[in-house]
Amino acid sequence: MPIDARPYPYELLAKPPALVIIDMQRDFVEPGGFGDALGNDVARLQTCIPVIARLLATARRLGLPVIHTREAHRPDLSDCPPSKRQRGDCRLRIGDAGPMGRLLIDGEPGNAIIEELKPLPGEIEIVKPGKGAFYATPLEQILPNLGVTHLLLAGVTTEVCVQTTMREANDRGYTCLLIEDATESYFPAFKQATLEMIVAQGGIVGWVADSDTVIQALERTYG
Ligand code: TIU
Numbered sequence: 001m002p003i004d005a006r007p008y009p010y011e012l013l014a015k016p017p018a019l020v021i022i023d024m025q026r027d028f029v030e031p032g033g034f035g036d037a038l039g040n041d042v043a044r045l046q047t048c049i050p051v052i053a054r055l056l057a058t059a060r061r062l063g064l065p066v067i068h069t070r071e072a073h074r075p076d077l078s079d080c081p082p083s084k085r086q087r088g089d090c091r092l093r094i095g096d097a098g099p100m101g102r103l104l105i106d107g108e109p110g111n112a113i114i115e116e117l118k119p120l121p122g123e124i125e126i127v128k129p130g131k132g133a134f135y136a137t138p139l140e141q142i143l144p145n146l147g148v149t150h151l152l153l154a155g156v157t158t159e160v161c162v163q164t165t166m167r168e169a170n171d172r173g174y175t176c177l178l179i180e181d182a183t184e185s186y187f188p189a190f191k192q193a194t195l196e197m198i199v200a201q202g203g204i205v206g207w208v209a210d211s212d213t214v215i216q217a218l219e220r221t222y223g
Contacts, residue, residue, distance in 0.1 A: 003177065003217040005209035007199045010177050012221045018065040018148045021052060022133065022155025022162045024117045025070055026110045032099035033110045037092040040186040045156050048184040051211050052154050053116050055182055058215050062222040065146050068119045069126045069133045071161060072106035079129040131164040134172065150175045152214065154182035159190040166205055176206035179214055
């Protein structure tokens with residue numbers, strides 16, 4: 001049973017797609033984290049949390065593979081290019097101490113995935129130093145081992161880490177759908193533009209659909 005998606009229906013195969021949840025970390029959605037230090041209104045991102053929670057519960061119930069990603073750097077910053085650390089006119093930079101610990105550093109309280117979407121023991125959590133989830137991570141080895149060919153994407157932010165990951169996956173041959181109410185940006189216009197550029201030209205990067213439509217199709221197909 002296909003998902004009623006844009007620009008045309010997205011086929012669901014006998015082998016289910018993986019749900020990929022990008023960077024739902026305190027560092028991006030809570031005050032005092034990296035997103036806040038960059039000057040963003042982090043409250044904007046919080047609307048997608050309950051939507052992703054429903055998708056995650058559905059994926060777990062139906063047995064879809066679930067992959068969580070987390071943007072993080074090593075405490076010694078050896079995997080953080082100086083160009084990334086120096087970017088912007090910030091009060092605090094990557095590695096500096098904030099109210100939730102050092103910004104964007106692996107193992108700090110503020111770097112964790114938010115409680116509502118916390119990975120279960122055994123679920124895959126990809127720790128990534130870049131925007132895309134394939135760059136300098138084992139994701140490229142893991143997906144073929146799981147037999148995964150189709151990805152359903154959610155998370156933040158739409159035009160930065162989500163879109164970069166979707167483009168990386170598209171170039172690697174994965175058939176990708178972005179769940180539009182399960183992603184959010186600090187900039188509404190950038191979210192809208194991202195959705196449009198994904199589906200333009202016959203789905204040049206992939207497909208887009210809303211969470212209710214995705215959940216209903218998953219339940220009909222794999223329930
Ligand atoms: N700043 C911004 O919009 N995003 C990031 O820095 N990382 C992610 O999107 N996860």
